[in-house]
Amino acid sequence: MSLTDEEDDPFEEQREQAENPMKRLFLEYGSENTFAFVTGVVASVFARVLNLLPPVILGVAIDSLIGQQSNQIPYADALAGQLPFVSSGLVAAITPAGRTGQFWFSVGVVAAAFGVGAAFHWARNWGWNSFAQNIQHNIRTDTYDKMQRLNMDFFADKQTGEMMSILSNDVNRLERFLNDGMNSAFRLGVMVLAIAAFLFAINWQLALVAMVPVPLIAIFTYKFIQIIQPKYADVRTAVGNVNSRLENNLGGIQVIKTSNTESYESDRVEDVSNEYFDSNWGAIVTRIKFFPSLQILSGLGFALTFVVGGLWVFNGEGPWFFTGTLRPGEFVTFILFTQRFIWPMAQFGSIINMYQRAYASSSRIFGLMDEPSRIREEPDADDLVVEDGEVVYEDVTFGYDEEETIVNDISFDVGGGDTLALVGPTGAGKSTVLKLLLRMYDVDEGAIRIDGTDLRDVSLPSLRQAIGYVSQDTFMFYGTVKENIAYGTFDVDDDDIVEAAKAAEAHEFIQNLPEGYDTEVGERGVKLSGGQRQRISIARAVLKDPEILVLDEATSDVDTETEMLIQRSLDELTEDRTTFAIAHRLSTIKDADKIVVLEDGAIVERGSHDELLDEDGLYAHLWGVQAGEIDELPEEFIERAAKRTASVETDADD
Known part of the structure; x- marks a missing residue:
């Protein structure tokens, strides 16, 4: 299967939609670094021109100062003959009259050319490096900023390694082109134009001989571009696949070891590595054929020039049809x-x-930056001001795509300071309902209001600042316990952090860690237990002190004793706050002010714990399952549960 197929390249669609990526690179980012660019260009011109003076002075010295005086011509005439657009009178006015003086004048010009040229070389390198580094920095930070603001469904379809490949490999490849490639392009461009001018000034007929390979090289290079461009696109895709596989495997190393699947995973890494090898080797084979062929064409021009010029000097007159x-x-x-x-x-x-490599990379970068977001934030949106904390869902319908609706016509309200629990079987849409409150996604129909204000009319930062979120999958950043508690609320002192930890029943275990609050938690908090990570996550929410709290199965993965400690801290945290709670363990939410039961994305029951038990519906059956009363459950409920489980597993496989 080709690496350009969409299933192999997760950024195929974005890459194809990027228009004129290199033009955009220079217009959007190069314009901010005009001074460095101009410095690089101007210094390149002067550095190259100065490097061409020594060969000119050598030729002049041979014809006017060295050898038999009878064959020599005046120094000014010889020098003017090899300098385009310069008259012998002007040269005579600035050069000494005697041979000795002219000799030392030549030495001085050569020395000055090397010395001043070195200064321009430094300025050229400073200009191009500054130009490339600034663009690399700006485009990496802009790409990351855009990436983190994309919808959550974008991340569901992309792997971390693939996105890391763009932020690292693709951005670095742009920097190499902007520095080495652009530097070399202007340097070589100046050399070619300046040398061509010198050659035609010296002898236009012999210059035409030297130019014989130029059209052949141009045609050959054009064909090379057509062949290599898709190959480099394949290479960039293969790099992303390798990064994704390695990132997945290193992140799941514990599962790999406990499952005894090291050999299986080694084979999978070998497969993606082979894909990279094949695509990269295809590009390499094309390159290693191209460059020797260019050398052959270049050597042809040099050989022709040497033969014609050598015969010309040896015979004292032009060979064949050459004159003069x-x-x-x-x-x-x-x-x-x-x-x-x-x-x-x-x-x-x-x-x-290098340009073709940079083009492939810039296509991926700008394709990602152009990725549309389903979350639309008005530029002049007001900040959310929460007074009572009343939340209303009004006829809310949502689907991740147009083909399937996940939440269908949901309506309920939560009074300020009340607790609402969302209950239902797996896949009922509970987490999706709360993600809509955080505007991880926008509703397709209906509205969600806080104190009467539609969420779409307020700024995203103010909305998410007002909501504290404690999830089942607690994420710890690499750093200390203190830094993880304070994450998102950075302007607090140590006393505030300790008080938040105490409220989350986390202070005692933190004190027992080797370095206390300064203990490093490791990658994703690997040095902490699940319950410890959960309590640090709760401490983070306590420190944030939000008006609205969202608890998404906050105790589902901990033991009973730890659950008791976490529940104590949650009871403290939810007091006088509008709270939403999702729980599979129904005992943790039976005291909620209101319980809403979801099935297949729709509300099927609502009420208090006792009221729902009296209804003897879905909630009562779920309660019976957890109470161990399985034999008393109706057969219809068991059959529906089996169908729901099969449906969820099928969706996960898809």
Whole structure:
């Protein structure tokens, strides 16, 4: 299967939608670094021109100062003959009259050319490096900022390694082109144009001979671009696949070891590595055929120039149909320039090679940055001000795509300071309902209001600042316990952090850690138990002190004793706050002010714990399951449970 297939390249759609990515790169990011760019360009011009002076001075010295005086020509005439657009009178006015003075003048010009040229080389490198580094920094931060603001469904379809490949490999590849590629392009461009001018000034007929390979090189390079461009796109895709597989496996190393699947995973890594090898080797084979061919064409031009020029000097007149004279010094200068002219022509292939790599990378970067978001925030949206904390769901309907509705016509209200529990079988849409409150997604129909204000009319930062979220899957950032508790509420002192930990029943176990609050938690909190991570997550919510609290199965993965401690802290946290709670363990939410029961994305029951038990419906049956009264459950409930489980498993496989 081709790596360009959509299932192999998760960014295929984004990449194809990116229009003129390299043009956008320079217009949107290059314009911010104009000074560095201009410095690099100007310094490149002067540095290259100064590097061309020594061969000119050598040729002049041979023809006017070295050898038999009878064959020599005036210094000013020789120098003017090799400098385009410069008259011998002007040269005579600035050069000494005697041979000794002219000799030391030549030495001084060569020394000055190297010295001043070195200064321009430094300025050129500073300009291009500054230009490339600033763009690399800006585009990486902008890409990350855009990425983290995309909808959650985008991340559901993409793997971390694939996105890391864009933020790291693709951005770095742009930097290499902007620095090395652009630097080389202008340097070689100046050399080719300047040398061509010198060659035509010295002998236009021999210059045409030197130019013979140029159209052949141009045609050859054009074909190379057509062949290599799709190959580099495949390479970028394969890199993302490798990164994704490695990131997945390293993150799940414990499961791999406990499942004894090291060999299986090694085979899977070998498969994606082989895909990368095949795509990269295809590009390499194309490159290693291209560059030697360019050298052959370049060598052809040099050989022709040497034969024609050598015969010209040796015979004292132009061979075949060539006319005029060619002095030995001119021929030496011509040969030196021809070598410098032909080699840059061959190096242009390397620059085009870098350009094609950068093009493939920029397509992925801008394709990602152009990814539309379903969350629309008005630029002049007001901040949310929560007074009572009343939350109303009004005829809310939502689906992750147009084909399937997850939440259908949901309506309920929660009074300020009250607790509402969402209950239902797996896949009923409970978590989705609360994600809509956080505007992880926007409703397709209906509205959600806080104190009468539609969530879509307020700024996202103010909305999410007003809501504390404690989930089942607690995430710990690499750092200390203190830093993880304070995450999101950074302007607090140590006393506030300790008080939040005490409220979350976390202070005692934190004190027993090796470094207390300064203990490193490890990657994703691996050094802590599930219950410890959960209590730190609750402490984080306590410190935030939100007006509205969302508890998404906050105690489902802990033991009974730890659940008791967490429940104590949650009771403290939910007091006088509008609270939403999802729980599979119904005992943790039986005291909620209102319980809403969901099935297949719709509300099927609502009321208090006792009222729902009296109805003897879905809630009562779920309660019976947890109470161990399975034999007393109706057969219809068991059959529906089996169908729901099969449906959820099928969706997970898809």
